[in-house]
Amino acid sequence: MVWTAISILIISVFAGIFGSLLGLGGGMIVIPALTLLMGVDIKYAITAGLISVISTSSGSAVVYVRDKITNIRVGMFLELATTIGALTGALVAGFLQPKTLYILFALQLFYSAYSMIKKRNQELPEIRSIHPMAEKLKLKGEYYDKALNQTVTYQASSVYSGFGLMYLAGVISALLGIGSGSFKVIAMDHFMNLPMKVSTATSNFMMGVTAAASAGIYLFRGQIDPKIAGPVAIGVVIGATIGTRIMQRMRSVTLRKIFIPVLLYVAVEMLLQGLGVK
Amino acid sequence: MMEVVISKSLRYGVTISAITILLGLILFIITGKSGYPGHTFPTTLSAILTGLVSLKPYAIIMTGLLLLILTPVFRVGISIIVFLLEKDYLYVIITSLVFAILITSLLLGKVTH
Numbered sequence: 001m002v003w004t005a006i007s008i009l010i011i012s013v014f015a016g017i018f019g020s021l022l023g024l025g026g027g028m029i030v031i032p033a034l035t036l037l038m039g040v041d042i043k044y045a046i047t048a049g050l051i052s053v054i055s056t057s058s059g060s061a062v063v064y065v066r067d068k069i070t071n072i073r074v075g076m077f078l079e080l081a082t083t084i085g086a087l088t089g090a091l092v093a094g095f096l097q098p099k100t101l102y103i104l105f106a107l108q109l110f111y112s113a114y115s116m117i118k119k120r121n122q123e124l125p126e127i128r129s130i131h132p133m134a135e136k137l138k139l140k141g142e143y144y145d146k147a148l149n150q151t152v153t154y155q156a157s158s159v160y161s162g163f164g165l166m167y168l169a170g171v172i173s174a175l176l177g178i179g180s181g182s183f184k185v186i187a188m189d190h191f192m193n194l195p196m197k198v199s200t201a202t203s204n205f206m207m208g209v210t211a212a213a214s215a216g217i218y219l220f221r222g223q224i225d226p227k228i229a230g231p232v233a234i235g236v237v238i239g240a241t242i243g244t245r246i247m248q249r250m251r252s253v254t255l256r257k258i259f260i261p262v263l264l265y266v267a268v269e270m271l272l273q274g275l276g277v278k
Numbered sequence: 279m280m281e282v283v284i285s286k287s288l289r290y291g292v293t294i295s296a297i298t299i300l301l302g303l304i305l306f307i308i309t310g311k312s313g314y315p316g317h318t319f320p321t322t323l324s325a326i327l328t329g330l331v332s333l334k335p336y337a338i339i340m341t342g343l344l345l346l347i348l349t350p351v352f353r354v355g356i357s358i359i360v361f362l363l364e365k366d367y368l369y370v371i372i373t374s375l376v377f378a379i380l381i382t383s384l385l386l387g388k389v390t391h
């Protein structure tokens with residue numbers, strides 16, 4: 001029993017480091033590790049994954065928000081899209097064929113991976129013309145980049161497509177029960193032209209809110225097992241604290257190179273689900 | 279100022295919940311008892327709170343998990359106040375909408391499921 005708890009805790013530390021670096025939440029590590037290595041029932045592994053998302057989000061935001069890597073306004077504005085999306089998803093759940101959605105989103109992820117590979121050597125976003133909506137909503141900012149030793153200023157572009165993609169991310173989170181952190185990072189990095197570090201930190205920041213809504217429900221449904229979710233929560237908080245320190249000293253180019261294979265992996269997984277192979 | 283307040287509120291939320299969970303786990307490991315029969319654990323708010331009062335390990339862990347889940351919701355609430363103090367009314371509206379939608383989806387009980 002003690003060893004099980006310690007093993008879960010150690011796995012979760014890695015999930016926390018990885019999740020806070022890439023803005024993905026860490027459920028991607030926690031869920032397969034718990035089911036495959038520890039033999040945990042998938043029902044409890046998924047909810048432990050949600051707990052992991054919340055821990056990564058809040059744990060890493062303590063540092064990212066303080067150091068102004070997270071853009072709070074961008075986060076709040078886009079949370080509007082994801083929460084409305086999640087609500088829509090919950091309402092239309094009965095009418096849509098999840099398999100079709102899986103395939104559509106896999107294709108979108110493949111395209112995003114392709115565009116990310118194209119700009120794999122890009123450290124900071126190129127300067128585009130000022131978007132009037134971004135100006136109005138104050139979707140801009142600056143942060144001190146510890147890897148580059150310089151202050152980076154930025155401004156969001158393509159506000160509408162970013163908002164639209166976030167809405168879709170919310171819909172699929174609700175329909176497929178995933179955190180969709182990869183879509184959040186892409187909406188900010190690719191569409192809105194925000195720096196990679198701001199995109200991952202802000203994605204992390206937003207994710208806790210979406211996950212909290214469903215985690216509360218699962219807790220009262222009795223699907224959160226304290227002896228599994230407890231060690232996960234503590235391990236991930238420790239991991240996220242380490243991860244935030246690593247990320248700030250890492251170059252965005254390196255971050256991108258870790259993100260691309262992860263993106264491809266998620267895309268393949270979704271495609272297989274959609275085709276009914278898995 | 280905004281960053282400091284939000285970062286601190288998250289720090290308190292995460293620290294308090296992590297310590298609570300850790301205390302529950304330690305008590306569980308030391309005593310070897312969860313406080314509940316077999317593989318069961320408390321799932322209603324009243325069961326969690328009564329278990330907490332009688333220091334049952336599983337109830338302590340569940341309380342910590344509940345506090346952890348409430349932290350992001352609490353963060354959105356704090357943000358409304360911070361934007362209000364900054365007189366950024368556009369964001370007071372945006373954040374209040376997010377808060378309202380969040381509560382609605384919690385009540386609907388179907389989101390991301």
